[in-house]
Amino acid sequence: MRDVAVIGIGIMKWGELWSKSFRNIFAEAALNAMDDAGVDKIDSLYVGCMTGGLFVGQEHVGAVMADYMGQKNIPAAHVESACASGGIAFRQAYMEVASGMSDIVMAGGVEKMTDVSGDGATYALATAADQDYEVFHGITFPGLYAMMARTYMKKYKTTRRELSAVPVKAHKNGSMNPYAQYPFPIKLEDVENGVKIADPLHILDCSPITDGAAAAIVTTVDIAKKMKKPYIRVTGTGLATDTIALAQREDLTWLKSTELAAQRALKMAGRKIGDIDFVEVHDCFSIAEVIVSESLGLFKKGQGAKAAAAGETALDGKIPINPSGGLKSKGHPVGATGIGQIVEIVKQLRGIAENGRQIKGDLKVGMTQNMGGSGASAVVHILEVA
Amino acid sequence: MRDVAVIGIGIMKWGELWSKSFRNIFAEAALNAMDDAGVDKIDSLYVGCMTGGLFVGQEHVGAVMADYMGQKNIPAAHVESACASGGIAFRQAYMEVASGMSDIVMAGGVEKMTDVSGDGATYALATAADQDYEVFHGITFPGLYAMMARTYMKKYKTTRRELSAVPVKAHKNGSMNPYAQYPFPIKLEDVENGVKIADPLHILDCSPITDGAAAAIVTTVDIAKKMKKPYIRVTGTGLATDTIALAQREDLTWLKSTELAAQRALKMAGRKIGDIDFVEVHDCFSIAEVIVSESLGLFKKGQGAKAAAAGETALDGKIPINPSGGLKSKGHPVGATGIGQIVEIVKQLRGIAENGRQIKGDLKVGMTQNMGGSGASAVVHILEVA
Numbered sequence: 001m002r003d004v005a006v007i008g009i010g011i012m013k014w015g016e017l018w019s020k021s022f023r024n025i026f027a028e029a030a031l032n033a034m035d036d037a038g039v040d041k042i043d044s045l046y047v048g049c050m051t052g053g054l055f056v057g058q059e060h061v062g063a064v065m066a067d068y069m070g071q072k073n074i075p076a077a078h079v080e081s082a083c084a085s086g087g088i089a090f091r092q093a094y095m096e097v098a099s100g101m102s103d104i105v106m107a108g109g110v111e112k113m114t115d116v117s118g119d120g121a122t123y124a125l126a127t128a129a130d131q132d133y134e135v136f137h138g139i140t141f142p143g144l145y146a147m148m149a150r151t152y153m154k155k156y157k158t159t160r161r162e163l164s165a166v167p168v169k170a171h172k173n174g175s176m177n178p179y180a181q182y183p184f185p186i187k188l189e190d191v192e193n194g195v196k197i198a199d200p201l202h203i204l205d206c207s208p209i210t211d212g213a214a215a216a217i218v219t220t221v222d223i224a225k226k227m228k229k230p231y232i233r234v235t236g237t238g239l240a241t242d243t244i245a246l247a248q249r250e251d252l253t254w255l256k257s258t259e260l261a262a263q264r265a266l267k268m269a270g271r272k273i274g275d276i277d278f279v280e281v282h283d284c285f286s287i288a289e290v291i292v293s294e295s296l297g298l299f300k301k302g303q304g305a306k307a308a309a310a311g312e313t314a315l316d317g318k319i320p321i322n323p324s325g326g327l328k329s330k331g332h333p334v335g336a337t338g339i340g341q342i343v344e345i346v347k348q349l350r351g352i353a354e355n356g357r358q359i360k361g362d363l364k365v366g367m368t369q370n371m372g373g374s375g376a377s378a379v380v381h382i383l384e385v386a
Numbered sequence: 387m388r389d390v391a392v393i394g395i396g397i398m399k400w401g402e403l404w405s406k407s408f409r410n411i412f413a414e415a416a417l418n419a420m421d422d423a424g425v426d427k428i429d430s431l432y433v434g435c436m437t438g439g440l441f442v443g444q445e446h447v448g449a450v451m452a453d454y455m456g457q458k459n460i461p462a463a464h465v466e467s468a469c470a471s472g473g474i475a476f477r478q479a480y481m482e483v484a485s486g487m488s489d490i491v492m493a494g495g496v497e498k499m500t501d502v503s504g505d506g507a508t509y510a511l512a513t514a515a516d517q518d519y520e521v522f523h524g525i526t527f528p529g530l531y532a533m534m535a536r537t538y539m540k541k542y543k544t545t546r547r548e549l550s551a552v553p554v555k556a557h558k559n560g561s562m563n564p565y566a567q568y569p570f571p572i573k574l575e576d577v578e579n580g581v582k583i584a585d586p587l588h589i590l591d592c593s594p595i596t597d598g599a600a601a602a603i604v605t606t607v608d609i610a611k612k613m614k615k616p617y618i619r620v621t622g623t624g625l626a627t628d629t630i631a632l633a634q635r636e637d638l639t640w641l642k643s644t645e646l647a648a649q650r651a652l653k654m655a656g657r658k659i660g661d662i663d664f665v666e667v668h669d670c671f672s673i674a675e676v677i678v679s680e681s682l683g684l685f686k687k688g689q690g691a692k693a694a695a696a697g698e699t700a701l702d703g704k705i706p707i708n709p710s711g712g713l714k715s716k717g718h719p720v721g722a723t724g725i726g727q728i729v730e731i732v733k734q735l736r737g738i739a740e741n742g743r744q745i746k747g748d749l750k751v752g753m754t755q756n757m758g759g760s761g762a763s764a765v766v767h768i769l770e771v772a
Binding site: 001021022023044050051052053054056057058059060061062063064066067068072073074075076077078079080081082088091092095096098099100101123124126127128129130131132135239240241242243244248256257260372373376377 | 436442444445453468487627763
């Protein structure tokens with residue numbers, strides 16, 4: 001396989017984008033990525049999107065976006081693994097370049113979630129869970145993660161205050177991210193006094209509904225060198241699945257797909273988890289970040305929330321988690337989230353994170369963890385400075 | 387890139403499958419493919435599906451199917467390019483094997499279309515067209531293809547009788563396919579006396595709504611040889627897009643994405659169109675098969691329908707088209723269609739097509755052409771005997 005690198009990233013301001021359409025927001029991020037890479041043509045396109053069908057009545061999203069961004073006739077396809085769709089797009093772009101099929105491939109992600117009314121967004125998101133054994137019976141995602149949170153907190157004697165440290169840290173980082181949906185700090189009390197969504201999760205334990213897009217340009221290391229562009233190497237990719245229904249898992253306090261995806265990516269990169277300088281993880285709920293941090297091997301079982309409360313996951317901590325602000329503060333346009341993580345890792349490794357968000361020290365290796373549903377899919381990528 | 391081969395195919399009886407669920411039908415085809423290949427484990431899974439979200443309220447289809455078919459924890463992803471989703475799944479499986487990432491990969495496709503009520507299926511299918519410039523204003527697919535048919539028939543002085551030959555030939559072939567939804571012959575008069583759907587298209591010009599699934603097991607030629615299985619080589623893959631909206635095309639009587647995808651696949655395989663012994667093409671409407679056959683280069687412009695009427699595309703014709711019965715007679719479970727085409731090509735090249743459907747002579751090279759929407763995507767594959 002050929003060595004692969006990222007030579008361009010593009011993002012745009014995430015939020016409730018009433019004045020921009022589904023294709024508008026994708027084109028904005030995609031053209032930003034092409035500008036950043038200094039290319040005016042791509043060989044192929046992957047678009048991660050969870051459900052254009054349910055959110056905006058548009059499938060066939062690969063062709064739509066290739067056309068609308070001015071790249072008519074190129075190979076283009078849409079990929080989906082619920083909220084891990086962006087990570088899948090990046091993985092497919094990696095494979096297409098690594099295989100030798102194409103030289104310059106865009107991995108993009110997009111979701112327009114605020115155009116549906118009533119409980120439309122909740123229904124659309126619930127299609128990431130098991131329709132037959134979960135959704136049909138009435139549960140939605142806050143309920144699924146609440147069961148994980150309750151089980152975890154009881155098993156490990158985790159306090160409410162420890163869990164609250166996770167979104168507080170997210171918003172502190174996100175307050176320095178000009179592209180974040182909610183770029184402001186919050187207090188521990190704000191989390192704990194917020195309305196309950198599904199006990200024990202309050203509203204600020206939950207990531208929001210977001211419109212947004214992001215894109216990355218992937219090529220070979222050799223081409224990147226010839227183009228004399230700053231490039232970041234992609235050294236590992238790992239994808240794993242688990243049971244779709246939560247009830248069929250052996251352990252509600254562990255994410256097997258995340259553990260396996262990380263092991264696969266680390267093995268491919270020839271790295272151990274201790275080599276990772278910082279991570280972007282899938283904090284769709286506060287408890288998700290906690291369990292993910294343990295399933296990746298960053299902390300021992302039961303220590304994830306305590307570590308966050310002790311500041312170990314802060315920008316200046318032992319292992320910074322979600323310098324971007326994470327899904328919680330930056331926003332969670334589901335299909336775009338995995339690519340948004342890549343954008344942040346590349347920025348940090350290039351040393352160009354905005355507004356004091358740059359992690360201090362000599363960053364060498366970053367990792368993304370992007371997850372679908374209640375963890376039935378997880379995609380992990382490892383990126384390194386050249 | 388490594389040389390790639392198909393070592394297993396699986397299909398099941400397509401139709402209105404009221405007693406089988408979305409995941410049931412996929413598992414049935416997938417396990418048939420694994421039996422055929424003689425493997426009990428796969429390294430990775432791609433599932434082509436147009437819109438599980440709109441048809442059955444289930445996205446995250448890769449993880450669902452990996453779990454339900456007994457392959458929990460493997461990498462799995464869902465891919466989509468409307469009715470070309472199956473072709474995309476096969477292309478991604480090809481790339482994953484060719485790149486060296488994985489050895490045994492399943493490319494599957496599935497759609498459960500009859501569980502929606504009212505005009506739900508029409509709405510779901512329309513998401514393959516341009517939501518902003520076409521669907522919002524009320525047009526659906528029969529209308530789009532009717533405009534292509536009217537323009538073509540006027541330009542080339544095609545008669546109604548010539549066009550009718552296409553579905554008649556499809557049903558003749560499909561009557562010999564035990565997996566077909568409508569395995570019976572029809573007459574020219576049946577087509578012409580059928581209810582009009584969108585003038586000039588009558589009901590028998592249109593492919594049906596279908597529940598169904600299909601799967602193929604892809605590996606390297608080296609592994610296939612070691613396994614001592616009959617294998618069919620995959621020598622070319624081509625994917626191309628076009629404008630999503632029909633109104634933005636230069637020519638309604640030509641499918642540019644099909645032309646480009648075929649050129650790309652032929653170049654990769656080192657073949658010319660004259661080397662192809664038979665094809666499976668995307669006859670979602672009778673006019674689609676006609677224009678596709680010309681855009682592939684099988685016939686001159688304006689000659690596709692006349693060639694069908696002259697018997698040149700029959701099983702014993704110059705270039706047999708759709709020996710399976712095509713989308714028209716075999717059925718069109720949109721996400722599965724592209725894999726269903728692969729199943730037929732492999733059967734024909736192995737010489738095992740059922741009930742007298744086997745094309746006579748020494749078949750060496752087959753081609754599939756799978757298309758999304760009104761041709762905004764096209765995927766072409768070339769398969770050859772070892």
